[in-house]
Amino acid sequence: MAAKNQTRNKIGTWVGFIFILVWCLLPVVWIMSLSLKGPGETAAGSAQFLPKSPTLQNYRDILGIGTVTPGQENTHADFLDALRNSFGIAAIATFLAVIFATLAAYAIARLDFKGKRLVLSLALAIAMFPVVALVGPLFDLWRTLGLFNTWPGLIIPYMSFTLPLAIWTLSAFFREIPWEMEQAAQVDGATSWQAFRKVIVPLAAPGVFTAAILTFFFAWNEFVLAISLTSTTASRTVPAQLSFFVGPDPFNPPYGLLAAASVVVTVPIIIIVLLFQRKIVAGLTSGAVKG
Known part of the structure; x- marks a missing residue:
């Protein structure tokens, strides 16, 4: 039985x-x-x-390989420009967000100061804030400051929404690292900065990597800000550029082109997840089990 x-x-x-x-x-x-x-x-x-x-x-x-279908001569140029913008903006936003999040998460995990819970609460509130509500104010502000249709005009708001998630992820990792290891490095003559850079950060590498992956995914897939804060292919990313793929008339969209572009854009994400899935899982499950 x-x-x-x-x-x-x-x-x-x-x-x-x-x-x-x-x-x-x-x-x-x-x-x-x-x-x-x-x-x-x-x-x-x-x-x-x-x-x-x-x-x-x-x-x-x-x-733009080989013979191009008539009427699609500029499609490859626009798509490649958007692909370059996506890689550049996502990479820069990820790099800056991880640096700032690492420093902030270390301070939250290691230091006792007034308002620490308030900082975490504000970070969580910012992460949950609807992006659509900020499009109008950002549009007017960016046009006034000359940031509209520029890389910094997308990198700054991307960091605003990815920093809270990265801070929460990294703070959980820093709390698990024994405080004695940092003290031992300082006893051996290392400064606080050297102990942080050579001891703490390497031990928190899975969390840092997870934060970087999540930040990159957000910047790579984001659509609302990319379509609202750009006007040309100078800074428009791939998700926004796909909405400008038009067919011979409004009733016949180029479904094949859209599908091919979606496959090309998805391949790098799939490769990253397959190569680093263990580190991603380790980073997301950090702090879930105690003892």
């Missing part, structure tokens, strides 16, 4: 696992299939899952 129950449990586990796997991967497979369809199949509104005549023309159009 016990053997039968164990077998049923295994079967149920595998059925549930397969169901969740299909549920999660089905949209990804659909987008990849759509990216391989030509304009004839997508314009006809075909509900066929797999393409009848698979083609890489959509990828050639957005990347």
Whole structure:
């Protein structure tokens, strides 16, 4: 009887696992299939899952490889500019946010000062604040200061929303590091800064890496600020640029191009998650288990 129950449990586990796997991967497979369809199949509104005549023309159009479809001559230039903007803005925002968050989280975890809980509460409130509510004021302010349609005009608000999450993640890591290790380094002649840089930060590397990944993901995928605070491809990121992909008329959007661009944009994120999934899980679960 016990053997039968164990077998049923295994079967149920595998059925549930397969169901969740299909549920999660089905949209990804659909987008990849759509990216391989030509304009004839997508314009006809075909509900066929797999393409009848698979083609890489959509990828050639957005990347500017080989012969480009007539009417899409500027698509690859705009997409590559947006891709460069996304990489640059996300990288800079991640670098600055992680530096400031590391220093702030260390102070919150190690130092006793008045208002420490208030700082954490404000950080959490900022992280939960709706982005849409800030678009109007930021639009007017950025135009006055000359930051509209510039990289700093996106990096600054991105940091405003990623810093609180990074501070919360890193403060949990710093609390787990024994205080005696830093004191031992100072006894050996290291200054407070040297002990922090050479002892504390290396031990908190999983948390620092997790904060960097989460910050990069936010900056990479953000749409509302990117579409509202830019007007040209000089600083427009990929999520915003995709909304400017138009077809021959408003009733025939270039679904194939949009799907191909989505695949290209998603590939770096998938690679990062697959390569560093252990560090990401370690960073997110830090502080969940005590003892």
